[in-house]
Amino acid sequence: MNIYTAIILMAVTTYLIRMLPFTLFQREIKNKTVKSFLFYVPFACLTAMTIPSILYATQSMISAAAGLVVALILGWNKKSLPVVAVAACVTVFIFERILL
Amino acid sequence: MIDSLPIAAGYLGVSFTFGILAVSYGIDAGTATLISLLNLTSAGQFAGITAIAGGAGYLELFLTQLIINLRYSLMSLSLSQKLSKDFDTKKRLIASFVITDEIFAVASSKEEPVRFPYMVGLGVPPIIGWTLGTFLGAVAGSNLPASIGSALSVALYAMFVAIVLPPAREHRPVALVAVIALVISCLLYYIPAFDNIGSGFSVIITTIIAAGLGAVFFPVEE
DSSP, X not given: OOHHHHHHHHHHHHHHHHHHHHXXXXXXXXXXXXXXXXXXXXXXXXXXXXXXXXXXXXXXXXXXXXXXXXHHHHHHTTOOHHHHHHHHHHHHHHHHHHHO | OGGGHHHHHHHHHHHHHHHHHHHHTTOOHHHHHHHHHHHOOHHHHHHHHHHHHTTOOHHHHHHHHHHHHHHHHHHHHHHHTSBOTTOOHHHHHHXXXXXXXXXXXXXXXXXXXXXXXXXXXXXXXXXXXXHHHHHHHHHHHXXXXXXXXXXXXXXXXXXXXXXXXXXXXHOHHHXXXXXXXXXXXXXHHHOGGGTTSOHHHHHHHHHHHHHHHHHHXXXXXX
């Protein structure tokens, strides 16, 4: 696979997804099931991308799990995205300092 | 323009981690920056380079982008109802490029109709932040010690967790959909029979099943 072809494919696909409804559709989606599906998509998709991949993202599964736990606790308490991200990174760093 | 500065600052940080990840996948700084300039989407790019690094084909890459970014079509549909009268097709073709989760959130929160100059002001600083952050992350990423790179690699995942949990806490169906997605994703990952399913397809399959079950069993009320 050519990387630049892949990038153009990604860019065009993403642009069309944004552009087509913005320019073509004048009516609102009425179908409740379709609307509900689109509402749930981000949550299902983000979860699928995170679990279990996060466990294999670092040098040690234990440090990754610690980072995940910190992100879960702070996310549950509605901390802002940068705060959660930085806290998880620091946790991983500290755990790897101790472990490795 | 002022409204978009916090978004631009946030993007600078997120894209920094994207740049680091891209370099760790063997993508050079210029190419990573190009990806961010042309795509302007976090989850889609993240999944995209994961699919590319995992040796996915064009079809898998296309479907990954389609499924992950499908939410933008709902946002742009919703936003298209809020535009000012002079927002013609040419302006829509330009403005639609900058519809992201955060820009949509700010634009749709406005009381008055959204005008073209406002959308441009809302879009340009985040594009700069997103592209610059990627470049800086990619350059820094090539020279980072393993311990720092390892720590930073959880940043995007942690952000995804922080996006999903607050609404999951408020709305039980969202929590159930997330748990279903978690279970399916783990099954696809750990059961040897599914080993030949790429990570991109795994995300697509998981998303369709979990969001589909959510739509059928917990339709969203207006």
